[in-house]
Amino acid sequence: MLALLGSMLILFIVGPLVRLLFMASPSGLGSALADPELQASIALTVMCATAATAIAAALGVPLAYLLARARFPGRRLLLGIVDLPVVIPHPVAGIALLLFLGRHSAVGGALASLGLEFVSHVPGIVAGMLFVSAPILVSGAREAFVTVDPKLERVARSLGDSAWGCFRRVTLPLAGRGILAGGILAWARSVSEFGSIVILTYNPKVASILIFDRFTAYGLPAAVPAAVLLLMVALAVFALVRLVEPREHR
Amino acid sequence: MIRLDGLRVRVGSFDLVDISFEVPTGGYALIIGPTGSGKTTLLDAIAGHAPLLAGRVLAHGRDVSSLPPEQRRLGIVYQQYHLFPHLSVGENIAYGLRYAAGDGSEATATRVRALAGLLGITALLERGVRGLSGGEQQRVAIARALAPRPSVLLLDEPFAAVDPATRTILRRELRVLHEAEGITTLQVTHDFDDALRLGDMVAVMAEGHIVQQGRPEDVFRYPNSAFVARFVGTGNVVAGQVERTGEPGADGRFAARFVSGTLELHVIADREGLAHAVIRPEDLLLSSTPLPGSIRNRIEVVVERVEHLGPVVQVQLAAGRDLVAAVTTATASDLGLRPGVRVWLGLKATAVHLV
Numbered sequence: 001m002l003a004l005l006g007s008m009l010i011l012f013i014v015g016p017l018v019r020l021l022f023m024a025s026p027s028g029l030g031s032a033l034a035d036p037e038l039q040a041s042i043a044l045t046v047m048c049a050t051a052a053t054a055i056a057a058a059l060g061v062p063l064a065y066l067l068a069r070a071r072f073p074g075r076r077l078l079l080g081i082v083d084l085p086v087v088i089p090h091p092v093a094g095i096a097l098l099l100f101l102g103r104h105s106a107v108g109g110a111l112a113s114l115g116l117e118f119v120s121h122v123p124g125i126v127a128g129m130l131f132v133s134a135p136i137l138v139s140g141a142r143e144a145f146v147t148v149d150p151k152l153e154r155v156a157r158s159l160g161d162s163a164w165g166c167f168r169r170v171t172l173p174l175a176g177r178g179i180l181a182g183g184i185l186a187w188a189r190s191v192s193e194f195g196s197i198v199i200l201t202y203n204p205k206v207a208s209i210l211i212f213d214r215f216t217a218y219g220l221p222a223a224v225p226a227a228v229l230l231l232m233v234a235l236a237v238f239a240l241v242r243l244v245e246p247r248e249h250r
Numbered sequence: 251m252i253r254l255d256g257l258r259v260r261v262g263s264f265d266l267v268d269i270s271f272e273v274p275t276g277g278y279a280l281i282i283g284p285t286g287s288g289k290t291t292l293l294d295a296i297a298g299h300a301p302l303l304a305g306r307v308l309a310h311g312r313d314v315s316s317l318p319p320e321q322r323r324l325g326i327v328y329q330q331y332h333l334f335p336h337l338s339v340g341e342n343i344a345y346g347l348r349y350a351a352g353d354g355s356e357a358t359a360t361r362v363r364a365l366a367g368l369l370g371i372t373a374l375l376e377r378g379v380r381g382l383s384g385g386e387q388q389r390v391a392i393a394r395a396l397a398p399r400p401s402v403l404l405l406d407e408p409f410a411a412v413d414p415a416t417r418t419i420l421r422r423e424l425r426v427l428h429e430a431e432g433i434t435t436l437q438v439t440h441d442f443d444d445a446l447r448l449g450d451m452v453a454v455m456a457e458g459h460i461v462q463q464g465r466p467e468d469v470f471r472y473p474n475s476a477f478v479a480r481f482v483g484t485g486n487v488v489a490g491q492v493e494r495t496g497e498p499g500a501d502g503r504f505a506a507r508f509v510s511g512t513l514e515l516h517v518i519a520d521r522e523g524l525a526h527a528v529i530r531p532e533d534l535l536l537s538s539t540p541l542p543g544s545i546r547n548r549i550e551v552v553v554e555r556v557e558h559l560g561p562v563v564q565v566q567l568a569a570g571r572d573l574v575a576a577v578t579t580a581t582a583s584d585l586g587l588r589p590g591v592r593v594w595l596g597l598k599a600t601a602v603h604l605v
Contacts, residue, residue, distance in 0.1 A: 149332060151328050151330070151332045152332050152334060154294070154297065154299045154319070154326070154328075155326060155328065155332050155334075155394075156334075156345070157298070157299070157318070157319035157320050158297050158298075158319050158320070158322070158324060158325060158326045158346075158395075158400075159320075159325075159345050159346030159349075159394070159395075159398060160320045160346050160348070160349030160350075160398060161320055161349075162318075162320055163318075165320075170334060173336045174335065174336060
């Protein structure tokens with residue numbers, strides 16, 4: 001009975017994806033690959049997702065280490081804040097970012113005066129992606145740090161390592177695969193983001209918006225090849241995550 | 251030499267209070283105490299991993315209290331050894347050598363080989379640490395801690411994760427290693443056997459305090475409280491009342507009677523009132539007739555239980571209070587000791603230690 005119930009859910013996940021993969025003909029895929037607009041869109045998506053992941057890593061890994069190791073007042077609140085974007089509907093996140101980073105807000109205005117504009121600009125795409133994907137990276141990195149016994153770090157310190165040396169020679173090598181897996185998942189989440197980006201920066205179009213655009217303008221046949229290409233990218237990333245994530249998480 | 255001078259440490263809601271203790275240069279000292287008494291916290295504080303609220307840690311005269319762990323030159327080996335799982339055995343041992351003065355690849359290799367030879371782990375140097383036995387892990391962890399020639403070695407329950415047979419071997423090896431390296435060593439343990447077999451000095455901890463310190467034999471023979479007596483396994487600990495029967499001597503001590511239920515013993519005391527009598531099982535003499543001579547306490551008792559522990563037999567006696575005596579198997583056989591047998595118990599008044 002348990003197996004039957006589980007099989008129904010698995011079928012529900014796999015079925016639509018297999019159906020989509022078989023919808024695209026080789027010639028359709030070939031022409032999609034040669035489509036300059038789709039090529040530019042996928043390149044933009046990959047570039048923005050990579051930038052968002054890099055920013056999430058630079059700011060999120062130290063935060064994840066702090067949350068894994070330190071006990072301080074407000075830690076639980078901080079953990080909740082980090083996870084907040086997960087429960088916020090993405091169009092709502094888009095509107096919130098628009099209000100926060102738009103030219104008429106204090107922050108957005110100040111940044112615009114420095115030449116950094118978000119709404120209808122590429123940084124808006126990165127901001128949307130960062131907002132939804134950062135929690136994934138921080139959670140993954142925090143879990144990876146938690147699995148590294150603090151006593152290993154104490155031993156390393158007693159053997160002469162500074163705090164940074166110990167982090168570099170012990171903590172990072174041991175938590176590295178978990179952090180990398182979190183980073184790849186965050187990158188994949190960025191690639192698939194639609195809801196917040198459609199509000200912040202409709203143009204230039206990332207792949208998810210281009211697929212939506214073609215579906216609403218030209219119907220299913222025009223959207224399927226692009227959708228299949230994006231699905232293939234997602235599956236490749238998924239395979240990569242399975243390859244790098246720590247054995248005990250598999 | 252390492253000296254702890256009035257240490258006060260707080261970790262969560264747990265406090266270490268007024269910890270003062272000294273291990274002479276080249277000495278081997280142990281901190282013993284039950285689980286939760288603060289032993290590991292104390293080691294962490296000494297090593298610089300738990301902040302001091304008060305007091306000082308002096309290593310060979312140098313105040314290291316405000317130094318970060320990497321500048322204290324104190325080697326530490328934790329209970330679960332904590333070998334770096336991403337490094338080989340050789341790399342683990344060499345870990346701290348990059349910071350050692352005059353380090354070079356040749357010097358590092360020489361030191362690693364020397365320690366591996368001393369600890370009998372040369373064959374393991376190229377291996378990963380996963381799959382090592384508890385004893386092998388311990389040897390690697392000790393070699394790693396000793397490699398950068400720390401001024402003091404701190405050991406946290408080093409025998410807790412190995413079987414009894416390995417423990418015996420490792421204790422012997424550790425003593426030999428300590429003599430070979432001449433390093434000042436401070437070990438924490440919950441096993442007083444470690445103190446008796448390894449230590450020059452011992453301190454007993456309870457609930458964040460040192461409650462007694464001294465030479466292991468003295469602490470074992472003359473515990474200063476019922477807690478210490480029970481913890482170090484001195485033997486019989488009986489609560490009762492001391493009543494004076496004689497005049498005090500020049501040292502202030504006097505002949506007295508110790509009463510606990512129907513058990514009455516002649517004792518030498520230095521105070522009256524409530525007390526615990528601590529009696530070693532070896533000091534309880536058994537015979538089929540009342541023992542002659544200077545023995546003040548002669549009581550007829552009934553054997554309740556006989557337990558053979560190798561060459562020694564533990565005999566539980568009903569003597570108003572339960573007492574345990576230790577005799578040889580030959581004595582047990584000669585006296586025909588078995589449950590229900592009546593024997594005479596002899597105990598010198600001076601063999602009763604009152605706390």
